[in-house]
Amino acid sequence: MTNAVEARGVGKVFSSRSGEVSALEGIDLHVAAGEFVSLIGPSGCGKSTLLRLIADLDTPTTGELTVFGKTPQQAREAQDYGIAFQQAGLLPWRTVTANVELPLELHGVGKGERAVRAKELLSLVGLDEFAGHFPHQLSGGMQQRVAIARSLAERPSLLLMDEPFGALDEMTRERMQTELVRICAESGAAVVFVTHSIPEAVFLSQRVVVMSPRPGRISAVVPITLGDVRGEGLREDASFFAAVTAVREALHGTPVTARGVDLR
Ligand SMILES: Nc1ncnc2c1ncn2[C@@H]1O[C@H](COP(=O)(O)OP(=O)(O)OP(=O)(O)O)[C@@H](O)[C@H]1O
Numbered sequence: 001m002t003n004a005v006e007a008r009g010v011g012k013v014f015s016s017r018s019g020e021v022s023a024l025e026g027i028d029l030h031v032a033a034g035e036f037v038s039l040i041g042p043s044g045c046g047k048s049t050l051l052r053l054i055a056d057l058d059t060p061t062t063g064e065l066t067v068f069g070k071t072p073q074q075a076r077e078a079q080d081y082g083i084a085f086q087q088a089g090l091l092p093w094r095t096v097t098a099n100v101e102l103p104l105e106l107h108g109v110g111k112g113e114r115a116v117r118a119k120e121l122l123s124l125v126g127l128d129e130f131a132g133h134f135p136h137q138l139s140g141g142m143q144q145r146v147a148i149a150r151s152l153a154e155r156p157s158l159l160l161m162d163e164p165f166g167a168l169d170e171m172t173r174e175r176m177q178t179e180l181v182r183i184c185a186e187s188g189a190a191v192v193f194v195t196h197s198i199p200e201a202v203f204l205s206q207r208v209v210v211m212s213p214r215p216g217r218i219s220a221v222v223p224i225t226l227g228d229v230r231g232e233g234l235r236e237d238a239s240f241f242a243a244v245t246a247v248r249e250a251l252h253g254t255p256v257t258a259r260g261v262d263l264r
């Protein structure tokens, strides 16, 4: 089966007046179809840059990158992936429903079908009652949930998420994590998920990719094997703590202190 993401020797250099920044160097990463992979590492190690390259929001300086065997541009045009970033990026003049419907509208899905899908998605993220509200009438966390609903609208086979739960309170965050695991199991979507939280990465992922900065490199890949316990109980299971420790040790093995990494 074709990998959802395949990066071979990917590098990214940003040039500016003050010189060149090697944001990424020699990135080799394969994400299988349906696999959940998290990227974790100190601030500035290139996590967002890598996600942006996969999303075709920027282009690599070196190396090769494919998404379902296509170029990132072809994958974007085929609507293979959905994106949810830290900033919700909602259109202020559109209601919650109209924001969620936007990608469907852009791709010519009919009115009735759009409405059904938007309703389904808003109920999924617990915002049924806010369908007719405008973004400024919602809290930051609620806006973020709208953005997540929108990213799922087209049932993408790959989700690219950059700290999507960063603005949420701890309880909502854990609920969204549980929801995301369920959504992925149901939809079979692969996910590349950027986070600063070790427990979040462990809870969600099949593999945690640990990165180190200057230049941004992959310093370790930690496979997550958890016990049979599923759902909320997992957070209190010994296998969960063991995996958290394994990721923490991999992070601290990086040459700089893991600044910006949340040990919650
Ligand atoms: N458009 C840009 N122009 C110049 N330099 C950039 C640009 N985008 C990112 N960089 C640099 O590339 C490096 C990696 O940035 P990136 O945003 O990918 O880090 P990150 O791992 O997502 O960090 P954080 O955890 O703080 O979000 C940083 O040194 C940053 O300054």
Ligand SMILES: [Mg+2]
Pocket: 047, 048, 049, 162
């Ligand atoms: Mg970032």
